[in-house]
Amino acid sequence: MIIFLKQGISFQDEKKFRSFLVERKVEVISVERKKQKLLVVIGRFGELTKREINSSPYVESILEVDRPYKLASKSAKQGPTLIKINGLTIGNKEIIYMAGPCSVESKSQIRVTAKKIKESGCQILRGGAFKPRTAPYDFQGLGKIGLHFLREAAREFSLKVITEVMDVRDVELVEKYTDIFQVGTRNMQNYPLLRELGKARKTVLLKRGMWATYKELLLASEYILVGGNENVILCERGIRTHVPETRFTLDLNAVPYLKHETHLPVIVDPSHGTGRANLVRAMSRAAIAAGCDGLLIEAHLDPRKSLSDADQAISTEELTKLVKECKLIAKAVGRQ
Ligand code: PEP
Numbered sequence: 001m002i003i004f005l006k007q008g009i010s011f012q013d014e015k016k017f018r019s020f021l022v023e024r025k026v027e028v029i030s031v032e033r034k035k036q037k038l039l040v041v042i043g044r045f046g047e048l049t050k051r052e053i054n055s056s057p058y059v060e061s062i063l064e065v066d067r068p069y070k071l072a073s074k075s076a077k078q079g080p081t082l083i084k085i086n087g088l089t090i091g092n093k094e095i096i097y098m099a100g101p102c103s104v105e106s107k108s109q110i111r112v113t114a115k116k117i118k119e120s121g122c123q124i125l126r127g128g129a130f131k132p133r134t135a136p137y138d139f140q141g142l143g144k145i146g147l148h149f150l151r152e153a154a155r156e157f158s159l160k161v162i163t164e165v166m167d168v169r170d171v172e173l174v175e176k177y178t179d180i181f182q183v184g185t186r187n188m189q190n191y192p193l194l195r196e197l198g199k200a201r202k203t204v205l206l207k208r209g210m211w212a213t214y215k216e217l218l219l220a221s222e223y224i225l226v227g228g229n230e231n232v233i234l235c236e237r238g239i240r241t242h243v244p245e246t247r248f249t250l251d252l253n254a255v256p257y258l259k260h261e262t263h264l265p266v267i268v269d270p271s272h273g274t275g276r277a278n279l280v281r282a283m284s285r286a287a288i289a290a291g292c293d294g295l296l297i298e299a300h301l302d303p304r305k306s307l308s309d310a311d312q313a314i315s316t317e318e319l320t321k322l323v324k325e326c327k328l329i330a331k332a333v334g335r336q
């Protein structure tokens, strides 16, 4: 159950209500949202207590949720979560295209890429400055200067920014440069990081762990939501299967499943989901048809020379074709 407290409730009244709950042995976790305070109830209690809670003068309303992910669950909210970033809305009718290189490699690379991304019709520029590489000997990203190049390029071409944060200690730094924090597949269950991002007010795109079930993904998002940050986007990016021909298997079942379970926007990453550049366009079209709210795509000026994930990077020319085709599919499924 979720208890929505009366708007503007005083500290004293909240304390009184919390003591009442303690007396009745009702355990809660408090969630401080920008506009409202709420309490998420842990465990069960009787009908009498429920009625008492509902009639308390400190309570606006109560909501029964029959899912373990209470705040992410569809029943926790009326309508979809619409994420607004300076004039751009994610989760509405418009399909969002986020594209750019796997890694920010240089000032000129990201600047020219930003220009091409914009011309292709994308709204958000991606690029990693802190890279989660399998080997410590591989290119690890440019760090802070990379963030700076990314933001400058996005500003020049009026694009929003998404970039990965891997470490709790970098949240404050990355927040200065990005519009959206990306949490990578390897960090989906990095609970200290998720809790820290729950305290941030910027949007978080949470990638599904390559091993994770839908329930685990939704419960991971709950860690951010319970911190009071309502702006969470889920991302399907492929899972490990027995198929050796692709790097991962893009699990498009996730899209309608998650859309049925949660009010949060759902994005698909067909680049990591396939690991092969020649599959990205087709899987992008399929993702839109399946009902996702947007795509996250790796595009590079010279894909084969990409310093990371070269096999899956598409050219910016290919990206232009991709967006054009996806717009047709979007229209066919009632999106823009
Ligand atoms: C990326 O987007 O470049 C990335 C590392 O993604 P993932 O965490 O899905 O592997």
Ligand code: MN
Binding pocket: 102, 103, 272, 298, 308, 309
């Ligand atoms: Mn990558």
